[in-house]
Amino acid sequence: MTDILRVAVIGAGRMGADHIKRLSTRIHGAEVAAVVDVDLSRAQAAIEGIDGAVALASADEALSNGDVNAVLIATPGFLHEEILYKALEKGFPILCEKPLTPDAESAWKVVQAETARGHKRIQVGFMRRFDAEYAALGSLIRDGELGELLMLHHQHRNPTTPAGFTNEMLINDSVVHEFDAIRFFTGEEITSVQVRLGKATRNAPNGQHDPQHVLLETESGVLADVEIYVNAKFGYEVATQASFEDGIVNIGGDSGPYVRTSGRWGGAVTPGFEERFGAAYDVEVQAWVDAARRGEIGGPTAWDGYATAACCEAGVEAQRSGEKVKVQLNAKPDLYN
């Protein structure tokens, strides 16, 4: 095991701040060395109470800071590419929040750049793979106890959307998690995407068509579908039902204290993704830190970032056309096999 990770966190928004807190209070073997944000005051607020951390306004500065030896990228997706190249050049371990980059073309270039260097340095932040129930379903599929997997039914529901959340973002920011999950569960690439637009909720802001029903197929013919519903009001829900040859498995059910009061039985819905996947984020980041200290990565690769970007492009086209759209993928570099 090498030295402790001294992490530069790039981006101190909601996700970045969450990771800063995680790294500086719960993760073993890593500390926050620097926080970068174009809004320097936000970076300064984020390092309060963290011994030895500095606030900076540029990623360049952070990467050249002698105290830094690892990077966590939590900026908006369109800013990832440039930072990725610089961090790759430094040879730093990188945890890059999804998306790797906003489109398949630029993601493919990142894959090529990493491949050229011959080492996997980039881990992409698909945290669901680290959720205990996702992991358990993944194992069930691989173990084959219930025979072959045949179908996957996904529900992905958010209470509300931030201002400016477009139809494209519904695919690129939300369904992207299911693209990765389906690839994770099946160990296969997704071959086509179709999108059904039906009756829309009155609660969707102007121009947004919500919910949508996304249909997918994998290489071996597993059929998947996703109800993506981002103004579902009641709370957050991410659930999957998997149909096997010899049984059915559900994950993502509600839990927590069970109350009977005022004529109702039940409990509280998880309000958002931080609460739902908080433990998964911890496991993800600890896995990254542990692997990085061994010179490896501990989760989804740049290839996963590229392949999901290709699915998103097909998804957005399918959303517009109503047709079934093929997913276009370059050949997979050996580095990722």
Place this chain on the structure above:
Amino acid sequence: MTDILRVAVIGAGRMGADHIKRLSTRIHGAEVAAVVDVDLSRAQAAIEGIDGAVALASADEALSNGDVNAVLIATPGFLHEEILYKALEKGFPILCEKPLTPDAESAWKVVQAETARGHKRIQVGFMRRFDAEYAALGSLIRDGELGELLMLHHQHRNPTTPAGFTNEMLINDSVVHEFDAIRFFTGEEITSVQVRLGKATRNAPNGQHDPQHVLLETESGVLADVEIYVNAKFGYEVATQASFEDGIVNIGGDSGPYVRTSGRWGGAVTPGFEERFGAAYDVEVQAWVDAARRGEIGGPTAWDGYATAACCEAGVEAQRSGEKVKVQLNAKPDLYN
């Protein structure tokens, strides 16, 4: 199979009205021939729309009515005894709502009267034995798949109590169902009762101590306990958890449509015993009708009525003294073995 049952229903209160509706719209092989109530207008209201039924003010009249060949007793418990003797004399099949009679001494006389005639004619209305989950747990215990039964934990909760509901009624009217249930599950008599009085709810009317914790033992040493809570506000709940040598079984869980809205997941609590045990009452009455047409009874006996009355007496004494009180039982007549 003999003729259709022409039933005189004695008592047109809440429970009687429920049975009148049941007999005249859902039960096969029986019709309401007469309804008796001291309040004749209530009897008249109850027979509205029922072809061939008459409203009467006296049970005597009903039992002598040539059209009547069976009796369902749904009056207050203190009126049961006299009607039971008259119906036994007629040789009619009898379904008597619980309690058989209000005390063990009078119940024992009924047992002796029936025994003297040599035929079981009285079925007592412990309807829980006809609930699908009660029946399933009963089977599990008898089948021995999970080894020996060791403990039974009961919850019995009502939203509110009617005016004038006393501490004694909490035992005699409510826990009496668990006395029968425990005897049904174990196939044994209850040997002692203890009652714990702790903190009481502010929602209990004056003089009532609610909830109470009732502790019981059976002949073989099975330990049972009952939380009886009759002002529980949220709705109705009757549930049991049974501990076996090789596993644990719960019955009486919540069910129905599962809703996620307004930050909560869950469903509606059953509001009262009619909704919770409506199907059990149907099965109970159909079992009685089917058996009666064969000259038999199809459920709990007068002995069960007597034994539960003895438990109630011990329970009320235990409630007063705080001590463990033995249940006193006469020897069981052969008729009931």
Place this chain on the structure above:
Amino acid sequence: MTDILRVAVIGAGRMGADHIKRLSTRIHGAEVAAVVDVDLSRAQAAIEGIDGAVALASADEALSNGDVNAVLIATPGFLHEEILYKALEKGFPILCEKPLTPDAESAWKVVQAETARGHKRIQVGFMRRFDAEYAALGSLIRDGELGELLMLHHQHRNPTTPAGFTNEMLINDSVVHEFDAIRFFTGEEITSVQVRLGKATRNAPNGQHDPQHVLLETESGVLADVEIYVNAKFGYEVATQASFEDGIVNIGGDSGPYVRTSGRWGGAVTPGFEERFGAAYDVEVQAWVDAARRGEIGGPTAWDGYATAACCEAGVEAQRSGEKVKVQLNAKPDLYN
């Protein structure tokens, strides 16, 4: 209320025998007067122990029997048409198991024949409408408490299929229930059907492609999908998840005693449709009997039989072509509005 229903049950197979038992032991206001089966010995076995019932080999004989005043049709679907016409001619109340007839054209003729007579006499056996949870979801949708209904996700799983069960039967005999359910829930007609064929289970007999994913739309744009899986091995499951503007509702969850033993928690899966929908069948037949005695029908109409037949035709075409197929419907006669 008119006289008791004296029912001729046509067909003494699995479904017919079930209805014979129901009518002669649980339903109030009806008795089995005659049982018809081409295999007379099967009809004779079915009436054993039923006072006043006769076994006959022809439906004609039964309909002319002076003791008969109602008909329950439980023969294979291709035999329904002829019996329906004869029973309509008699003016008898009719409970016809689904399908009304095997194709939309013949079903339309039945609709026209009934319309010509000016009275609804035919009730079609879509029993799910009488299931307590189906009814509850239907009420939730109509009441609008959760806003507008947007999507319906259905699972329909059987443990195995009988010999000779074809791909077409998967639509005509199985998904037909969802066609009716979706129409019942939404109060709208289904406008299109698409079928996805993916990876198939090794447990499907030769030639059968199982499971299949069926996609539907209604007049107002509600999107529905059905996983139809008829060799699912583990047991029987019929469940629905409904997405509303203001919440999500699930029906058809597992229930019954909850056991912890041998490292597992849970319970027994309902083995088949009789156990799952037994209570619904009782409610359905009682509703038919009660309505018939008032000269009415108490459930789905001949129009429902016709409309679902049209959905089935579109479904089978969609299954073959892989394309989205429009459902073709004639104008609805006023009799059914």
Place this chain on the structure above:
Amino acid sequence: MTDILRVAVIGAGRMGADHIKRLSTRIHGAEVAAVVDVDLSRAQAAIEGIDGAVALASADEALSNGDVNAVLIATPGFLHEEILYKALEKGFPILCEKPLTPDAESAWKVVQAETARGHKRIQVGFMRRFDAEYAALGSLIRDGELGELLMLHHQHRNPTTPAGFTNEMLINDSVVHEFDAIRFFTGEEITSVQVRLGKATRNAPNGQHDPQHVLLETESGVLADVEIYVNAKFGYEVATQASFEDGIVNIGGDSGPYVRTSGRWGGAVTPGFEERFGAAYDVEVQAWVDAARRGEIGGPTAWDGYATAACCEAGVEAQRSGEKVKVQLNAKPDLYN
């Protein structure tokens, strides 16, 4: 925040090894500096792969090691006392696995020793307080949303017991957790204990009476009961049902992937306390480390250790006598108010 905690872990058995792994791979702000075990080879095995940790055979040596500044005690309970005094003398932060000491008299001396020094340094390892559902129920009770708490029903079930597990250990090692939990939930001391011995499982080793039913009361009259069942075979279960004036709350229900296969629905039971409370142990130790770095403690105190020891003494006496036994407590030093 002061320096990182350099922890001496005393005892490298099952619990100690678990904490060593926790401290050296998941907890932030602490590292294992030394591991002590009378079996030196066990200590050596435990530090494998941990940079900078030493294996030692004596606690004295560890406490005098300049690199150590905190102590985690995970030896058998009868060895705690001596180490506690030495660590108190050093002024080190201490996390002491339960029990504080094996009896109330020695525990009281520890309380006095700590009180004399004027600072709380000892945190006792009642990890359930750090379980998310325990914490949630605790909040519900304190918030008063459901009115006053009235009753607590506990189930505590283990699959098997280690060799030599006596009836006394059933109270001292198992029910001790409920003693603390009830004190945590109510914020009150326990005033009496009664133990019911009924039918025993065939699976209990010689001399052990299992299960037992333990009855408790708190200062304000809350009634609690515990089914303690340590040879329950099916797996591990720790659950509580709390009855309030305005509702009922359950915690500790089963969870995880939900499977339907082979005629059963359900999931896997948690096999043991490590799996059930693994996350709680992490939260507990992190809370201790965070507080210790601020010069405080972050959980149950030495007083809690003493008070539960007094409950255990009453419990063992109650087990022998069958009578209700009062819990004897000295006055609480101000340090703990």
